[in-house]
Amino acid sequence: MKKGEFELIDTIREMFPVPEGSLGIGDDCAVIPQKGGMDTLVSTDMLIEGSHFLLSDVSAEDLGWKSAAVNISDIAGMGGRPVATFLSFAIPRGTDDSFIDGFMKGYREISSKYGIPLLGGDTVASDNTMCINVAILGEAPAGKARLRSMADTGDTIYVSGPLGDSGAGLKVILEGIERGATENALVHRHYRPEPRVELGMKLSGIDGVHAMMDISDGVASDLEHILAASGVSAEIDVRKLPLSEDLKKACGLHGWDAVRLALEGGEDYELLITADPSLDLSPFGLTSIGRIKEKGAEPINWIGTTSMDYKGYHQF
Amino acid sequence: MKKGEFELIDTIREMFPVPEGSLGIGDDCAVIPQKGGMDTLVSTDMLIEGSHFLLSDVSAEDLGWKSAAVNISDIAGMGGRPVATFLSFAIPRGTDDSFIDGFMKGYREISSKYGIPLLGGDTVASDNTMCINVAILGEAPAGKARLRSMADTGDTIYVSGPLGDSGAGLKVILEGIERGATENALVHRHYRPEPRVELGMKLSGIDGVHAMMDISDGVASDLEHILAASGVSAEIDVRKLPLSEDLKKACGLHGWDAVRLALEGGEDYELLITADPSLDLSPFGLTSIGRIKEKGAEPINWIGTTSMDYKGYHQF
Numbered sequence: 001m002k003k004g005e006f007e008l009i010d011t012i013r014e015m016f017p018v019p020e021g022s023l024g025i026g027d028d029c030a031v032i033p034q035k036g037g038m039d040t041l042v043s044t045d046m047l048i049e050g051s052h053f054l055l056s057d058v059s060a061e062d063l064g065w066k067s068a069a070v071n072i073s074d075i076a077g078m079g080g081r082p083v084a085t086f087l088s089f090a091i092p093r094g095t096d097d098s099f100i101d102g103f104m105k106g107y108r109e110i111s112s113k114y115g116i117p118l119l120g121g122d123t124v125a126s127d128n129t130m131c132i133n134v135a136i137l138g139e140a141p142a143g144k145a146r147l148r149s150m151a152d153t154g155d156t157i158y159v160s161g162p163l164g165d166s167g168a169g170l171k172v173i174l175e176g177i178e179r180g181a182t183e184n185a186l187v188h189r190h191y192r193p194e195p196r197v198e199l200g201m202k203l204s205g206i207d208g209v210h211a212m213m214d215i216s217d218g219v220a221s222d223l224e225h226i227l228a229a230s231g232v233s234a235e236i237d238v239r240k241l242p243l244s245e246d247l248k249k250a251c252g253l254h255g256w257d258a259v260r261l262a263l264e265g266g267e268d269y270e271l272l273i274t275a276d277p278s279l280d281l282s283p284f285g286l287t288s289i290g291r292i293k294e295k296g297a298e299p300i301n302w303i304g305t306t307s308m309d310y311k312g313y314h315q316f
Numbered sequence: 317m318k319k320g321e322f323e324l325i326d327t328i329r330e331m332f333p334v335p336e337g338s339l340g341i342g343d344d345c346a347v348i349p350q351k352g353g354m355d356t357l358v359s360t361d362m363l364i365e366g367s368h369f370l371l372s373d374v375s376a377e378d379l380g381w382k383s384a385a386v387n388i389s390d391i392a393g394m395g396g397r398p399v400a401t402f403l404s405f406a407i408p409r410g411t412d413d414s415f416i417d418g419f420m421k422g423y424r425e426i427s428s429k430y431g432i433p434l435l436g437g438d439t440v441a442s443d444n445t446m447c448i449n450v451a452i453l454g455e456a457p458a459g460k461a462r463l464r465s466m467a468d469t470g471d472t473i474y475v476s477g478p479l480g481d482s483g484a485g486l487k488v489i490l491e492g493i494e495r496g497a498t499e500n501a502l503v504h505r506h507y508r509p510e511p512r513v514e515l516g517m518k519l520s521g522i523d524g525v526h527a528m529m530d531i532s533d534g535v536a537s538d539l540e541h542i543l544a545a546s547g548v549s550a551e552i553d554v555r556k557l558p559l560s561e562d563l564k565k566a567c568g569l570h571g572w573d574a575v576r577l578a579l580e581g582g583e584d585y586e587l588l589i590t591a592d593p594s595l596d597l598s599p600f601g602l603t604s605i606g607r608i609k610e611k612g613a614e615p616i617n618w619i620g621t622t623s624m625d626y627k628g629y630h631q632f
Contacts, residue, residue, distance in 0.1 A: 008416065008439055012403075015424050016434040022400070023435075030435035032400060032453065036352025042436060044451050046404035050443040084338070084348060087328075088362035088449045100324065108331050118332040119339075119346035120358060123324055127366040128445065133404045133438075135360050135451035137348065 026229065027147050028077035028213050029138065039145055041138035043074035049130040057173050060099045062191035064106025067132045070216065072114055073195035073269040075138035077214030078145040079204020082114060082197060083137045087121035090131040114197055146204050146212035151230035151292050155210055155274035158286035160196050162244040163219060164258060165189035167265015168251070177254065185246045193269035199284060200271060208276035218266040219289075220300070226274065227292075227299045236290035238263070239304035259305060342545065343463050344393035344529050345454065355461055357454035359390035365446040373489050376415045378507035380422025383448045386532065388430055389511035389585040391454035393530030394461040395520020398430060398513060399453045403437035406447040430513055462520050462528035467546035467608050471526055471590035474602035476512050478560040479535060480574060481505035483581015484567070493570065501562045509585035515600060516587060524592035534582040535605075536616070542590065543608075543615045552606035554579070555620035575621060 009025060018024035023031035029041040047067055049055055058066075068085055075082045087107065091100065111118055116136075169190030172183045179187065195214070203209045211226045219236070227234055241262045251258040274292050275281055282288070293301070325341060334340035339347035345357035363383055365371055374382075384401055391398045403423065407416065427434055432452075485506030488499045495503065511530070519525045527542045535552070543550055557578045567574040590608055591597055598604070609617070 005439055005441075011417075012420060012434070012437075015420055016427065018435065019433055022433070024433065025436055030400065030402070032435065034350045034352055034356075035354055036350055038351055040350075040356065040453070042400070042402055042451070042453060044402045044404050044436060044438055044449070046406055046438045046440050046447070046449060048406045048440055048442045048445075048447060051406075051441055084346065084358070086346070086358055086360045086451060088360050090362055090364045090367075090447055101327075104328060104331055111332065117335055117338070117340065118328070119334065119348065120341055120360060121328075122360055122362045122449075123321055124362050124364055125321075125367055126364045126445070126447075129364075129442070129447070131362070131364060131406055131442075131445070131447040131449075133360070133362060133447075133449035133451075135358070135402060135449075137356070137358060137453075 023147065028074040029080065029145070031145050033142060037142050038139045039142050041075055041078055041080040041140060041145060042135065043071055044133060044135040045070050045074070046131065046133045054173070055130065058191060060102025061106035064103040065110045065192050067134050068107050068110045069193045069195055069269065071134040071136040072110070072116065072197060073193065073214040073216070075136055076195045076197045076200035077212060077271060078140065079200045079212055080138035080140040080145055081201060082116045083139055084117050084119040085111065086135040087118060088133040089121065090124045090126040090129065092126050092128050092130055114195070140204060144204050146209065148211055148213055148226045148229035151211035151226050151232055151274040153232055153292055153294050154277050155292040156277050156288050157234060157236065157290040157292060158273040158275065158281050158288055159215065159219065159242060160199055160271040160273070160286055162242045162247065163215065163268050163270065164247050164262035164265045165244050166193065166267040167218070167261045168247055168256065170265070170267070171256065182246050182249050186250055190267060193267065195269055196271050202284065203273060206279070208279040209273060210276065211274040213272050215268050215270050215272050216266060218264045219272060220263040222272055224299050226272065231295055233293045233296040233299055233301065234290055235293055235301045235303055237303040240287065240289045242287045339463065344390040345396065345461070347461050349458060353458050354455045355458050357391055357394055357396045357456060357461060358451065359387055360449060360451040361386050361390070362447065362449045370489070371446065374507060376418025377422035380419040381426045381508050383450050384423050384426045385509045385511055385585065387450040387452040388426070388432065388513060389509065389530040389532070391452055392511045392513045392516035393528060393587060394456065395516045395528055396454035396456040396461055397517060398432045399455055400433050400435040401427065402451040403434060404449040405437065406440045406442040406445065408442050408444050408446055430511070456520060460520050462525065464527055464529055464542045464545035467527035467542050467548055467590040469548055469608055469610050470593050471608040472593050472604050473550060473552065473606040473608060474589040474591065474597050474604055475531065475535065475558060476515055476587040476589070476602055477584070478558045478563065479531065479584050479586065480563050480578035480581050481560050482509065482583040483534070483577045484563055484572065486581070486583070487572065498562050498565045498569070502566060506583060509583065511585055512587045518600065519589060522595070524595040525589060526592065527590040529588050531584050531586045531588050532582060534580045535588060536579040538588055540615050542588070547611055549609045549612040549615050549617065550606055551609055551617045551619060553619040556603065556605045558603045
């Protein structure tokens with residue numbers, strides 16, 4: 001395929017008209033108005049063996065957890081309340097029953113923790129590849145879901161927690177690095193992300209909170225979506241990026257670039273928020289990392305670094 | 317995997333509690349009450365290369381059509397109105413752009429025909445296997461969606477159109493049979509099913525229409541779900557099964573058993589309905605094929621045949 005992922009999505013978006021009042025492709029979730037004063041939010045994510053996980057590394061329980069987590073995080077990214085999930089599961093013939101049991105155990109663990117029922121799905125037999133799709137339904141009071149298009153010039157840019165841990169965990173996995181406590185913690189952050197549901201709902205109740213999304217591809221890539229949708233640019237001070245002690249330690253040990261992992265690693269599933277500069281969101285545990293500017297020559301002006309080439313994860 | 321599909325689904329169902337007022341696993345769709353007098357319906361179906369389609373045979377356009385059709389049919393099976401679809405697509409690296417374009421063209425064709433927007437999804441790169449998941453959202457007036465558990469003793473059992481064509485089309489494909497006009501028509505019915513949306517909505521507006529579902533695995537298997545959910549049995553007169561001229565002709569030519577194809581072939585995506593015997597639903601184009609009985613020793617009593625072993629399609 002010659003088209004990139006985002007180019008393909010753009011083509012699809014142009015082909016399918018969106019009904020008046022609804023929001024289609026382009027945010028973490030679609031938004032569909034109901035009759036009773038609420039909006040329905042819908043998102044769906046597919047994980048495929050080889051591209052998104054390696055059966056040789058991931059435990060069944062962790063895979064179950066993560067499959068639900070990445071979808072719950074899409075609802076959190078709009079400030080919504082998760083209502084139900086739907087699991088489609090292509091299972092290679094010959095898969096051990098204990099793997100399925102473990103997967104469902106991990107899936108139930110996160111579902112119980114966040115109080116989200118599994119209300120349907122599909123199980124199919126596959127020749128050789130495991131493929132998992134989760135669709136999630138959420139809701140938010142009408143018009144209150146936070147979109148990528150809501151950033152304003154002058155907004156403060158926040159993130160909700162340390163970045164780069166998940167990307168470092170993935171490096172540990174892919175490079176087969178020996179695992180001590182530090183590496184295990186990073187791998188755990190990769191496999192067991194905690195979607196920021198409660199925080200997202202709190203923030204969407206505050207008027208001055210503007211654009212919001214979850215960080216799945218890395219701030220460098222995800223922020224560009226907010227900037228493009230809002231017609232603005234940004235200035236990011238990379239010295240302000242929140243980094244965990246584990247990440248700093250692992251970067252020291254293995255010679256990794258912590259800033260690059262924080263910006264490009266992706267899959268941290270923290271929230272990326274822009275808010276009116278009169279607000280101080282630090283009491284919510286948010287860290288200010290920059291500011292929204294008028295549209296400029298470059299989408300992002302990086303401060304505190306000589307590198308200017310940060311890019312998020314692109315799969316195609 | 318030692319567990320069968322239905323056994324696995326039962327295990328999952330037991331693991332996840334369903335909130336009061338909602339309907340979870342076990343019908344064509346989940347049913348989730350909204351605040352404004354409507355119920356949200358949700359279904360999701362996964363199609364995987366090798367198990368559900370062969371890239372060597374299916375055209376990209378037909379695959380796009382069918383991926384949406386099987387989901388739209390789930391909404392039709394409950395008598396709901398489709399609201400939006402969500403497409404997840406694992407695309408093997410190296411797939412031709414023209415294939416994706418063709419797929420989206422077929423998907424758009426059926427979406428336009430039935431007036432259903434595509435509001436989101438996910439595109440992922442895969443190593444070798446194509447996997448497609450569609451999630452669909454629908455709605456029905458509160459409490460009006462028709463469930464498998466609603467059949468009553470004495471109900472007339474109806475189907476909405478000819479059965480077995482799709483199964484015969486699949487035989488043509490799998491056995492590599494030379495295709496004349498008859499075979500092409502059957503293959504077309506396999507790849508381009510027409511979900512009975514309008515009919516389903518009409519029927520769900522009639523009080524005496526009880527249980528309803530779409531025919532995806534074949535009447536023999538699908539009817540058993542209604543019988544189990546409603547705690548009843550059935551008597552089916554196989555001589556009454558509606559068969560198309562194409563099917564009869566192909567069965568004559570190739571020595572196939574038309575009744576077996578009609579009962580076991582599956583994927584016709586017609587509706588299976590039970591209704592109060594005082595109603596006559598033949599003006600809607602429905603064909604009566606039998607009657608609901610009190611729970612008996614066998615779930616289905618077959619009349620007009622010496623075979624007693626009809627089974628629907630089971631993939632595991």
